Amino acid sequence: MNLKKIIAVVAVATATLAFVGITKSNEVSAASSKQVTVWAWDDTYNVLAVKEAAKIYGGSNVNVVSMSQDDIVQKLNTALASGSTKGLPNVVLIEDYRIQGYLKSYPKSFVDLSKVVDKSKFAPYKFAVNTVNKKIYGVPFDSGVTGWFYRTDLLKQAGYSADDMKNINWDQFIQVAKDVKNKTGKALISEDPSDLGLVRTIMQEAGSWYTGKDGKTVTIQKNKALKYALSLYAEMIKQGLADQVSGWTAGQQAVQNGDAASAVIGSWYSSTITASANQSGKWAVAPIPALPKSLGGKSGKVYASNSGGAGWYVIKSGNTTEDNNAKTFLSKTFATNKDLMATLGTKIGLISTLTSAQKTDVYKAGNDFYGGQATLEDFAKWESSIPSVNFGDQTYAIESTMTGALQDVLNGKNIDSVLKDYQKQVEAQVANAQ
Known part of the structure; x- marks a missing residue:
């Protein structure tokens, strides 16, 4: 092979490698553009719920970080008080008793989810805590019935x-x-x-x-x-x-x-x-x-x-794409997906506040541990009678x-x-x- 041919082959190979590199880079960039980081506590309950939700959104695109509720509260308090959301997740689980304090103290740090959450499809009592000035900031999750x-x-x-x-x-x-x-x-x-x-x-x-x-x-x-x-x-x-x-x-x-x-x-x-x-x-x-x-x-x-219960909230990142990804994640999962909620009813005993989930066969099934009692169905029935109370901040x-x-x-x-x-x-x- 003469020198010109060698140079030509090297040039083609180099171009090919460059193209592959660009393609791989674009693939990584595309994947990264859908990335959502979620903070939650309790590996056997809330964290497991996020992992199930990740299967729907795209598992590799969801980074779930498990830590104690106390640690989440401390990190939120420190970051929000500093006026910066840097280092915080896109989505965070916050207990119902605590959320009004955050929404009223740091209203500009949370994303309005009014277009993500259909109020008519959830247990009414949940909206006394996740709403400020008629704007809905949280996706209701588990019932504390x-x-x-x-x-x-x-x-x-x-x-x-x-x-x-x-x-x-x-x-x-x-x-x-x-x-x-x-x-x-x-x-x-x-x-x-x-x-x-x-x-x-x-x-x-x-x-x-x-x-x-x-x-x-x-x-x-x-x-x-x-x-x-x-x-x-x-x-x-x-x-x-x-x-x-x-x-x-x-x-x-x-x-x-x-x-x-x-x-x-x-x-x-x-x-x-x-x-x-x-x-x-x-x-x-x-x-x-x-x-x-x-x-x-x-x-x-x-x-x-009610005792306890929590919801999913989106922290404003300053990046519109990131915020939209977080909204899309919630929209495809906890805000609408009754099949996901039914799965979680089986896997973690979740009583969902998404009312459509309560009409699935999972809720009618007897639980051997409780002598065959259809506990999910009973809890769902009692949930409808919970008085709505403003917990304040x-x-x-x-x-x-x-x-x-x-x-x-x-x-x-x-x-x-x-x-x-x-x-x-x-x-x-x-x-x-x-």
């Missing part, structure tokens, strides 16, 4: 049938606890005095909160539901009817070890219950106790409440103060005096936060 998980064998020993458990109000709840304690030696529930989850459940069931409908006006002193809930909570602890624990893990262990015969909590707690495989067939779920007459409860009516800050109110009641102080005192304390706290 509450249920009364109970050990059928232990409640049977105490003299209660499945039908009995469906017709009990909170006044009668104390008597059930006494019967369980006397007949089985077990506590009915476990409680951590630093966690007011049960108080929240009863308040929302009655359609009230620590603040009024505007999410700002403090409603501690004359809040009948709050007074009732604190009194019931204190009575359970003082009479030894609740297994008093310290920390979330200890509460889970009390249920899994059989120290507590039941739990009144959100549907998502099912993963904790079912983790004890040796208890399969020994559990059932009833609606939470009905409101007592003192709170306007009516006989025969099924009451419902100070729920956790208020609760950090209100745990002191519970301690005062436990120490024997008059509850009316306690609530009057804490009305002033919380008003000052909320005013300082403005």
